[in-house]
Amino acid sequence: MRGDPFELGGRTFASRLMTGTGKFTDYGVMREALAASGSQIVTVAIRRVELKAPGHGGLLDVLDWDRLQLLPNTAGCRTAAEAVRVARLARAATGTKWIKLEVIPDARYLLPDPVGTLAAAQELAADGFTVLPYVQPDAVLARALEGVGCAAVMPLASPIGSGKGLRTPDLLKTVLDGAAVPVVVDAGLGVPSDAAQALELGAGAVLVNTAIAEARDPVGMGHAFALGVQAGRAAFLAGRMGVREHASPSSPPGGVPRLPDPEVPV
Template identity: 60%
Template sequence: MPTAEPDLGHASEGTAMSDEFTINGRTFGSRLILGTGRYATLDAMRSAVDAAQAEMVTVAVRLVDFDAPTGKADITEALPDDVLLLPNTAGARTAEEAVRFARLARAGGLPAWVKLEVIPDQRYLLPDPVGTLEAAEELLADGFTVLPYINADPVLAARLEGLGCHAVMPLGSPIGSGRGLKLRDSIRIIVEQATVPVVIDAGLGAPSHAAEALELGADAVLVNTAIAVADEPAVMADAFRLAVLAGRRGRLAGLMEERERGTASSPTSGLLGGS
């Protein structure tokens, strides 16, 4: 996949031009992963996936509802054939339920990859670290590629990496809140110590949030609501795509250090009024 954008500067060959990342041996050119939920129509979802140039999208697993007219519809039929489907375990309140979701999806022919979510309380939608750890251990032993969704907890991220998880997915802020990166310092530590890709998942409400995540050193972002509920989802998907490229390019270029005070950027000598 081409990731270079001529209007984003002149990053050299070997860095941004072939700037891919790898999860468990699979290489991705796109650092923008899309959730498929909450779109008004399947067409809108598909347009957004195309505009984002996403190579991985999440899907959920639910019982067939024989009474609903759309109960048998299969969202994967509206997706491009070459994107990797990443089944999530949304709806699982315990480790056992999450493992059940993942195994059911794999048995039915979906990839043996899982965005592992264990969320006990629908009020806050915050992940259970203990349940996530337990489920990760079981799914890893069962051969899954495991991408756990976690709070931005560096110690938990390290524990999950230690188990063999293939990426970690800390939240920016709670699911669907659109509040951006509320735990920058913790995410910075997760990135600094990570030996697997870090994907910021949840809470990214604007393209600038995605750029910020990549500037902080995240390898990728997963975005759903901010694109799905936009007036123009495909345009917003394109905006996120550009923001991800800009943030990544800025990270690679070497960001300046923040300072407490202003520092002149024009010469301080040779002033017209004399020195």
Template identity: 65%
Template structure:
């Protein structure tokens, strides 16, 4: 069976889900169920400070079914992210962490230097680090070298729904790293998740596109199917792209009415 392997753990689903922005916990839980996801990320800092929509969220997630992936969303520096990762481990008992270092509140672009510094330290402390990064092939390779379990380049700005705007850079990452590549942020519709998987991504992480859909549960199921289809297409291997048309039926032996040797 084709499975996703991260830090020695195997998963049949290649769709990771976020838990923010849902109208209530019941919709969130129904969306998680419909998506088939096995890895669920939660913002520990927002839980810590009691942010709206996060109070009690850890009690609403069945940790016997899902691998919890605490994230450091809201951290602006490497130091903050390391502190929150340690807090998450103490609070949840898991050493998995989705590392986010985002100093700019307007554009929400991850800090490559701060991310690398925090990732190196957390890997040394035994964390399973899944870093959210710009689509930077050099950074991705360096994060792999210090021991990160995955690399997670953004498709486009987080929450934007712009789809995969960094395709060329992500393709280089896919060619140059051996760690699982998770396309994270910016996906707006299931077809974009399928595109990421067709490119060879190991997984995608989706939150806003599902949580802000008119019907989040139905959209979660659509993303589930799209990720499966994209992965199967990647494994099957696409046809070559040709400059000119190519007939789908052979031309040899075709009877032509204009052929003088064929009686009419």
């Protein structure tokens, strides 16, 4: 998609597929899958890295950050204060001011706290961070997050890691409509068609983790998502056909009279 760069946080990217690093069981596979995906923005649970949580130890050493935008995230933070603290820790440790903000008090559904997220986003944006908050598909909250200076909003498609796909297209449309910053659909995408659908509706990008990491062939799936995202974006730019309630033939149904066919007798 030459001539259609993805602009985010003052930078320009060729790829509209962000990826995550959790759930991979093998760093070699992860590295290869992320390369196949073409992703240029990769999120890492900074607290888990620090704590050397299973599957996170040494994670930062594995990828080539000269070519990738590191997007530290605040996974595991239950309150705004925790998230702000971890964001600052991430900046101190990694040197990037980008932060994927997750304020998730709920252990079962891993749903974000709208009020805590807004409070933390405001504080971090004022402190110079490039803030990408993870949220429900709530258009009013999204506007408020734009208002406090977020670089994007990241509404969920369905619960994290569920692979259910885009279960709230109506609400997503309300978020997309009139959004002043890129909308990045995050969480729940299971297959490339889910990603394509998000882009077709106007999302600026998507973030995928589990769907690649848990595929039978993560490298193949990384490539598949790259294609899906390109397909969706290309379709968005090309302008989809309108939906019709009923069928529409390619020429008038009356166009086939019973002509004689002398040369081809039945």
